[in-house]
Amino acid sequence: MARPRTFDEDAILDRAMLLFWRKGYEATAMSDLVEELGLGRGSIYAAFGDKHQLFVRALSRYLGHQDALLATAFDADGPALAQLRDVLDRLLAADAACGNAGCFSVNSIAELLPHDGEVARLAQRSLRVAEEAFARQLERAAQEGELSATITPEAGARLLLTLVQGIQIVRKVDPDPARTAAGLDSAFALLSGDASKQPAALAPAPA
Known part of the structure; x- marks a missing residue:
């Protein structure tokens, strides 16, 4: 009879x-x-399977936290x-809590796709959930007169999804929070159609 855990x-998990997030999948040894x-190795294998299975479960847990927030x-x-805007700030702040490691999901996509089918399915589902949540919120913005008539909720959601994913990569090189804020300010100025909300020019990124 197996002993209880x-x-x-x-x-x-x-x-x-956090370990996979800091080091990446390949660089993390058993x-x-x-x-x-x-x-012990035996306990890890018994509870979670091999390294890849443990990684997939850890990534799924990370994405579950994001889904719950949305x-x-x-x-x-x-x-x-x-x-x-507040939700995007919170999502980005949560990732910043792991230093300059970036976003666990974005890092995993960059490292393991297109060859890892399990990670691809998790990432695709998470991006779809986020895009649909953004689109629903932008539909409400349109109904309440907040969204520019020049952009649809669906297009705005795709813009925000792509921007946030890109910000996560850029922040690993240049973690200046002013740059993150300026990127979001520009996007929301476009969404609202209010040019007065465009941010002031920033100094060039460090070489």
Whole structure:
């Protein structure tokens, strides 16, 4: 009869997620996981499978946190665009908590796609969930007169999704928060059709 597990599986997944996030999939050895998680190889294999299976579960947990934020962040009260901007700020702030490691999802896409089908399916689903959430919020913005008539909610959602993914890459090179804010300011000025909200010019990025 198998002995019951004596560890918190979710806590272990969180620690594995942070390790993969910092080091990347290929650079994380099984010995790194043993040391970080405080579990023997046999316990890791028994609970989570091999390194790839553990990585997929950790990535799924990370994306689940993002999905939960998007599912609960919007309501019918208050300006729709302001709510959307706040959500993007919160998503980016959560990723900044891991230093300059970037976004775990974006890093995984860059490292493992197009050859890893499981990671591709997780990433595709997460991006679809985000784009649909953005589009619904922009539809409300359109109904309330906040969205420029020159852009559709669907096009605006694609713009924001692409911008946020790109910001995550750029921040690994230039983590200046003023640049992140300026990029979002420009996007929301375009969405609202208010040129007065365009940010002032920033100094060139460091060479």
